[in-house]
Amino acid sequence: MARVRRALTDVPRAETPDEVPVERAYHRVHGDRTAAESVDLLAEHLADYRAIVHRVDAPSLPALIARLLADRGATGVAVPPGLPASWLSAVPDSVRRVPDTAELTPHDLDAVSSVVTACAVAVAETGTVVLDAAPDQGRRRITLVPDHHVCVIRVPDQVVDSVPQALERLDPTRPLTWISGPSATSDIELDRVEGVHGPRTLEVILTGPETAGRS
């Protein structure tokens, strides 16, 4: 620390950090959208980065989740402690529920094919969902080790337009995971390949009153 101070002898002693000007002339948001337009943009941008997007009204949500798990041949599903019980109500009992508890080891999780979670907020301009490890999302690891992540976004409440708006809503003391599309690499001749380590398939469900009748 003494070295740092010695290196800064050109800085007047009385200067405070706030006296170094930072002009924030950039936009808080890019464009003027209705709530519905923001949701549309989110869906478009999620799909751009190869997330699979579904839209459904609240009553049809359990059936959709059951179908997505069945389509993948899921034999087990990781379940965050605070996930609304109704969301998995249509999933047959033959699919093993694996609750997210402290005892659950990475090896246990490796044997689970799918996970269903909610999210904290979603960013339309970038096509990002943010998880903050709240009870309906569980610990960070459950959305990492299984190969198939189904993430439910409540629209329009959980959708913001921009990165600045998302940060305003988030609590920095919680561990945050920002997810934009499934795990991907371009390390081999810049060919994009999905999934080296994280889930290879990300399915996002937009659900809420305004999505009724669309799919």
Place this chain on the structure above:
Amino acid sequence: MPSFPRAADASTRNTQLRANLRHATHTIRAKRATAVAELDDWSRLRAAGAAIKDRTLRHLDHYLERLESAVTAAGGHVHWAADAEEANRIVTELVQATGEREVVKVKSMATQEIGLNSALATAGITAYETDLAELIVQLGDDLPSHILVPAIHRNRGEIRDIFAERMAQWGRPAPEGLTDAPADLAEAARLHLREKFLNAKVGISGANFMVAETGTLVVVESEGNGRMCLTLPETLISVVGIEKVVPTFQDLEVFLQLLPRSSTAERMNPYTSTWTGTTDEDGPRAFHLVLLDNGRTDTLADTVGRQALRCIRCSACLNVCPVYERAGGHAYGSAYPGPIGAILTPQLRGTGSEVDASLPYASSLCGACYEVCPVAIDIPEVLVHLRERVVEGGPASVRGTRTVIKPAKGHAAERAAMRAARWTLDHPRVLRTGQRLASRTRRFHPRRLPGPGRAWSDTRELPRVPEESFRDWWQRTRGESRTEGRKTT
């Protein structure tokens, strides 16, 4: 370590390497321009990014103190390392204290810079690189050649051979009959590394940003190997350069917009993780932050060179650099290749050695690097400043002490520097691409155009670039076409 011109001469003769590099840099470059053009306030974000970093650097002592207390309050432990040796010793002792002999690593420039893996190996600890490209480099006994895509000098056939031959020595072997399809290669890496992640007790990472206000660390990545290393092990050790601090959580709104678009040309990278100390039952139970100086305070003491510490390691400057494109990443002789390496390495390490004295000359000063840099680092300005230091000497800070450096006259360093300058001048295509680019972008300089070009004029007064380079003018007015011939292989 060979000086830049000797290393560059070897790499320019490697046509495979050059072809791979050209393809990569041009592809990323074009994509980046599109991603940046999507934001009409890019120049303002860029100005804010530069200003936030300047504020931080001018008051680095203040922000580091805040960071330390915030990390400690959140349950982490902070260690200070003056140089590579000290950092390596701290990390080695921390790993030894856990009783483990194996660690998983997220790609990190800081740990590459200090040679952590070999220091750990000396202590009998194996560090596994888990980024796909870093895995290719590690299995191939090779060095990274690009900041973003470290194995870009390898093509799929070479990668297949490396996997087939070497994976078994490090853990789970490559599957029988492995093809060279990228998806198959990625699958082989997934299986090989998953075994390591699931058993790992210690993870080592760097960080893209550290928030002074809250003690939050941020890792930006694509593959999820970062998330694996940050959340599955019991102990997490992060080695981070002291310049990576930003004042507030809100400041991330600037950098999380600048970095992905400049780097991978995406609206947002697939994964960003943040953590603040430790969280009960979620992630590592012990978190250690090793704050690394290793020449950074010397760089800070130089009022011209200080701006190099704004760098957010996006790699955009590599992809536009005509010299990097031909010379390749290895020629720069350090963890930091390309234009940023040419100004950062000689500042971190001093200009005493041949390779470091030659780096400020490894450029045609075309200015393309400055144009793309999301934090507006005037790389050409620093290059010229460092050339002066190599040739004329002058005041500088060395290992925390202010001294006057003697000119490198008659020494190996100066010879190397001059050879590098000549190497650049001797490669007409390098020089011309550079100058042409500067002339072509000239129309962006006036204050009227929107888009990326505007950032130029928003952040500083620019010298005017001549409409036509001297070389082009000569060719046009003298009508001879002999510039292409020599030594362009």
